[in-house]
Amino acid sequence: xxxxxxxxxxxxxxxxxxxxxxxxxxxxxxxxxxxxxxxxxxxxxxxxxxxxxxxxxxxxxxxxxxxxxxxxxxxxxxxxxxxxxxxxxxxxxxxxxxxxxxxxxxxxxxxxxxxxxxxxxxxxxxxxxxxxxxxxxxxxxxxxxxxxxxxxxxxxxxxxxxxxxxxxxxxxxxxxxxxxxxxxxxxxxxxxxxxxxxxxxxxxxxxxxxxxxxxxxxxxxxxxxxxxxxxxxxxxxxxxxxxxxxxxxxxxxxxxxxxxxxxxxxxxxxxxxxxxxxxxxxxxxxxxxxxxxxxxxxxxxxxxxxxxxxxxxxxxxxxxxxxxxxxxxxxxxxxxxxxxxxxxxxxxx
Amino acid sequence: xxxxxxxxxxxxxxxxxxxxxxxxxxxxxxxxxxxxxxxxxxxxxxxxxxxxxxxxxxxxxxxxxxxxxxxxxxxxxxxxxxxxxxxxxxxxxxxxxxxxxxxxxxxxxxxxxxxxxxxxxxxxxxxxxxxxxxxxxxxxxxxxxxxxxxxxxxxxxxxxxxxxxxxxxxxxxxxxxxxxxxxxxxxxxxxxxxxxxxxxxxxxxxxxxxxxxxxxxxxxxxxxxxxxxxxxxxxxxxxxxxxxxxxxxxxxxxxxxxxxxxxxxxxxxxxxxxxxxxxxxxxxxxxxxxxxxxxxxxxxxxxxxxxxxxxxxxxxxxxxxxxxxxxxxxxxxxxxxxxxxxxxxxxxx
Ligand SMILES: CC(C)[C@H](C(=O)O)[C@@H](O)C(=O)O
Ligand SMILES: CC(C)[C@H](C(=O)O)[C@@H](O)C(=O)O
Numbered sequence: 001x002x003x004x005x006x007x008x009x010x011x012x013x014x015x016x017x018x019x020x021x022x023x024x025x026x027x028x029x030x031x032x033x034x035x036x037x038x039x040x041x042x043x044x045x046x047x048x049x050x051x052x053x054x055x056x057x058x059x060x061x062x063x064x065x066x067x068x069x070x071x072x073x074x075x076x077x078x079x080x081x082x083x084x085x086x087x088x089x090x091x092x093x094x095x096x097x098x099x100x101x102x103x104x105x106x107x108x109x110x111x112x113x114x115x116x117x118x119x120x121x122x123x124x125x126x127x128x129x130x131x132x133x134x135x136x137x138x139x140x141x142x143x144x145x146x147x148x149x150x151x152x153x154x155x156x157x158x159x160x161x162x163x164x165x166x167x168x169x170x171x172x173x174x175x176x177x178x179x180x181x182x183x184x185x186x187x188x189x190x191x192x193x194x195x196x197x198x199x200x201x202x203x204x205x206x207x208x209x210x211x212x213x214x215x216x217x218x219x220x221x222x223x224x225x226x227x228x229x230x231x232x233x234x235x236x237x238x239x240x241x242x243x244x245x246x247x248x249x250x251x252x253x254x255x256x257x258x259x260x261x262x263x264x265x266x267x268x269x270x271x272x273x274x275x276x277x278x279x280x281x282x283x284x285x286x287x288x289x290x291x292x293x294x295x296x297x298x299x300x301x302x303x304x305x306x307x308x309x310x311x312x313x314x315x316x317x318x319x320x321x322x323x324x325x326x327x328x329x330x331x332x333x334x335x336x337x338x339x340x341x342x343x344x345x346x347x348x349x
Numbered sequence: 350x351x352x353x354x355x356x357x358x359x360x361x362x363x364x365x366x367x368x369x370x371x372x373x374x375x376x377x378x379x380x381x382x383x384x385x386x387x388x389x390x391x392x393x394x395x396x397x398x399x400x401x402x403x404x405x406x407x408x409x410x411x412x413x414x415x416x417x418x419x420x421x422x423x424x425x426x427x428x429x430x431x432x433x434x435x436x437x438x439x440x441x442x443x444x445x446x447x448x449x450x451x452x453x454x455x456x457x458x459x460x461x462x463x464x465x466x467x468x469x470x471x472x473x474x475x476x477x478x479x480x481x482x483x484x485x486x487x488x489x490x491x492x493x494x495x496x497x498x499x500x501x502x503x504x505x506x507x508x509x510x511x512x513x514x515x516x517x518x519x520x521x522x523x524x525x526x527x528x529x530x531x532x533x534x535x536x537x538x539x540x541x542x543x544x545x546x547x548x549x550x551x552x553x554x555x556x557x558x559x560x561x562x563x564x565x566x567x568x569x570x571x572x573x574x575x576x577x578x579x580x581x582x583x584x585x586x587x588x589x590x591x592x593x594x595x596x597x598x599x600x601x602x603x604x605x606x607x608x609x610x611x612x613x614x615x616x617x618x619x620x621x622x623x624x625x626x627x628x629x630x631x632x633x634x635x636x637x638x639x640x641x642x643x644x645x646x647x648x649x650x651x652x653x654x655x656x657x658x659x660x661x662x663x664x665x666x667x668x669x670x671x672x673x674x675x676x677x678x679x680x681x682x683x684x685x686x687x688x689x690x691x692x693x694x695x696x697x698x
Contacts, residue, residue, distance in 0.1 A: 083536045113467040113574050134483070134504055139539040148507040151543030155483055156501035158493050185587075187432045190488040194500030217594035224573060224598035225462050238534075242591060245566040249573035 001305060003030050004060035006037040006053060009082055010278025011288035011337075012066025018290035018341030019064060019297040022317075025345055026301075026310050033060070037089075038068030038082035038278070048073075048085035057089055058269070062304035064297060065089075065273035071280055082278075090130050093269050095261035096161070097168045098128040099299070100244040100275060102227075102251045105322050111252035111331045114227070119250045124230045125172055126247060128240025129165040130261055132157055133191075135237045155191050157236065162198040169234030170206045171265060176231055179210045183219045183235035183243065195236065216243070223247055248275060253330040255289030258296035260303050270304040272296040286336040289328040291318055294344055317347035350654060352379050353409035355386040355402060358431055359627025360637035360686075361415025367639035367690030368413060368646040371666075374694055375650075375659050382409070386438075387417030387431035387627070397422075397434035406438055407618070411653035413646060414438075414622035420629055431627075439479050442618050444610035445510070446517045447477040448648070449593040449624060451576075451600045454671045460601035460680045463576070468599045473579045474521055475596060477589025478514040479610055481506055482540075484586045504540050506585065511547040518583030519555045520614060525580055528559045532568045532584035532592065544585065565592070572596055597624060602679040604638030607645035609652050619653040621645040635685040638677040640667055643693055666696035 005020060007013035023030055035053040036044040044050060048068070057063045068082040078084060089095070104112070104122035112119055137154030144150045166182070173180040182199045184192035196213055203211045214222070216239045222229070223243060227250040235243065248254040254276045261271040274292030282288060295318060302311035326343035327333020335343065354369060356362035372379055384402040385393040393399060397417070406412050417431040427433060438444070453461070453471040461468055486503030493499045515531070522529040531548045533541035545562055552560045563571070565588045571578070572592060576599045584592060597603040603625045610620040623641030631637060644667060651660035675692035676682020684692065 078542075081536070087537070113464050115462050115464055118462040135537055137501075141539055141543065144507050146507075146509075148509055149543060149547075150505055150507040151539040151541070152486075152503060152505035153538045153540050154501060154503050156499055158495075158497040158499040160495075160497050185590075187430070188436070188484055189502045190427075190490055190500040191502050192500070193427075194490065194498060198498075217590045220569065220591045220595035221598050221603065224595055239591075241534075241566045242569045242588075246569035246573055246595065249570055254570065 001030055001061040002059065003032050003300070004056045004063045005032050005034040006057070006063060006065050007034065007040070008038040008066040008068040008278065009040055009070045010067055010280045010283040012068065012278055014286065014288050014337045015274060015290040015293035016064060016066040018337060019293035021341055022294050022314055022344060022348065023297050025348055026313070028305070028307070028310065037085045039070030039073050041085055042073055042080060042082070048080060048082050049088040054089065054092055057093060057271070062269070062300045063089070063271040064300060065271050066293070067274065067276060067278040069278035069280070087135065089271060090261060091136065093271065094131065094263040095271055096129060096131045097165055097262045098130040098240065099260045099262065100126040100128060100257065102126070102247040102257060104251050105256065105319055107322050108252035108256070108331060112250055114224070114250055118226055119228055122228045122250050124227065124247060125176070125232050126240055126244045127165065127169045127172055127232060127234040128244060129161065129235070129237050132161045133237035155189070157191050157195055159194065159198050162195050163202065166199045166202050166234055168265065169232055170202065170209055173209045173232045174206070178208055179231040181212050181214055181230060181233050183214050183216050183233055183239055185216050186213070187215060219243060220246060223250070244275060253289060254292070255328065255330040256291050256295070258292050258299050260296070260299040262303055270300065272300040286338060287329050288337050289330050290337050290341050294318055294341070313348065317344050320347040350379055350410040351408065352381050352649070353405045353412045354381050354383040355406070355412060355414050356383065356389070357387040357415040357417040357627065358389055358419045359416055359629045359632040361387070361417065361627055363635065363637050363686045364623060364639040364642035365413060365415040367686060368642035370690055371643050371663055371693060371697065372646050374697055375662070377654070377656070377659065386434045388419030388422050390434055391422055391429060391431065397429060397431050398437040403438065403441060406442060406620070411618070411649045412438070412620040413649060414620050415642070416623065416625060416627040418627035418629070436484065438620060439610060440485065442620065443480065443612040444620055445478060445480045446514055446611045447479040447589065448609045448611065449475040449477060449606065451475070451596040451606060453600050454605065454668055456671050457601035457605070457680060461599055463573070463599055467575055468577055471577045471599050473576065473596060474525070474581050475589055475593045476514065476518045476521055476581060476583040477593060478510065478585050481510045482586035504538065506540050506544055508543065508547050511544050512551065515548045515551050515583055517614065518581055519551065519558055522558045522581045523555070527557055528580040530561050530563055530579060530582045532563050532565050532582055532588055534565050535562070536564060568592060569595060572599070593624060602638060603641070604677065604679045605640050605644070607641050607648050609645070609648040611652055619649065621649040635687060636678050637686045638679050639686050639690050643667055643690070662697065666693050669696040
């Protein structure tokens, strides 16, 4: 199988290197091909998502993605900014299902700002819709009737879009504790009301799943109050963006959280990336935590290569390294990015 | 001065009674007039915001609001649901500026799920825009070209709308630590990009204020990681809804948090309400914490009656009652709503 490696910007290359080392160590006969993306893509070709990079991503069996974002390019027009690459790949590859697990590895309790009773045993998955919502609706600037500058973005979902992501939520819940919490803002938004209606309609197909609905403001609150009371959360693109970053804090560090972006429960063309950004402030210093990238590689094994055994092997190796005290700076330790990678590789061996 | 009292649904009446007692005890010669709103309004007149209630709110010098929301009416069409009353008053009275302070009263550290170092000295204000954004844009259902049901909501801001709320943010920062954090999602949304541009343009008028910008996903994360690093946050309606509920958890209980909805920094027609909802599960049981309502009355004194001294008296009385151990159930205590009101009144005397 061919793995497209898109390291991107900032700490992206550093953490991706470690994830690739881990995949290589498993000796699965994988081929790797690298291409620039984000600010790096713009520097290389004048476009954040160079056509060759997109073609590689489409050709590959899976994409291992680093991070994008570079303050030097923030003032460019929207389609030239690094973020456009990420949104472009998601859209072009049809990666509508973003899985964001948040697990607290034993030993990391001290790294979170939440009290132990709130995060003890934390093991949640946020299923975020990734190619619709206000992210991809019509948007722009105009001058309104009073001559004032106005910015607008259209939020919307249709029933098919809701159905396919809700199905992922239900299926995920089936494999776990059979509890699904759908998050929306149906008391204000028509988009959310449709979302809620469709999810309710589908629930008759999943009588064994206990479905609840929660308004997004309440969900943000409950994710602080008692995050470990959640199991599977399914939500739209914008709310999922906010809630999954928030949930990451329960896991001790955003440096621990992987993600998978899929167009089907398993199979080709998934993209795997840490949920953290490019962290320009620490880029190139060997300080970044590679665990999120390594755990993303584990998700790649699970979802794109259908190799659950290897996926678990990698996850266990990360857990074991942490249990032995391996810690990068974000976790209060002093290991470098490479040293943390070494620690995981030792456990894998 | 005339105070319109709109107790609303669920625990609204219980907590509003205590807030009114506190205002009465101050002996400021206030007149009170009560009217139904929300589910109570619908029951009384078939409309969540009866015309008489709206007229009273407009006529009054300030509105003391309880809470709305009643599961019995959730299935009604949108304009008949309790929430429509709240959105209607905000809009009809032009209450564009929603101030949501989150303060940790000494002694409540144990009630929060965050570690002491994260919430120690917490004292932030979220300035939320309240009559624009995706809340009030065009919205509806339609059948799309493929024959699928679709829900949509238009998000937008114009420069005047951003300016007036940003001004409140800057002015608030001026009176505090001179730090303003503007929250948006400018890397994806045009509405946010306009927001950011306008806030940046205004910052030249406030050279003494240190302005920063943060993406909403990062803000949700930082509000868990180190909430006490924030001072004043200014943001749009939707993001403000989410972040302020989230921030409330830092204060120990959502039962502690007041809010003011204003159409000017001070003056008539402000509306004051606890940020908690109607909590149908505990309604009528005398369990609700009245502190948020009482602290909202303090904000009423400050902003609508220009009586800073009385406002501080009330806030100190709440602090003193808590310091002596007065606690309702949400704070781990056993006082009833009335007993908590008594405790505050004793300190006021
Ligand atoms: C960089 C940005 C466009 C992106 C998003 O909002 O989806 C990021 O925050 C994420 O969550 O992957
Ligand atoms: C009840 C609801 C419409 C309201 C809002 O979203 O504004 C509430 O959550 C609030 O924050 O006051």
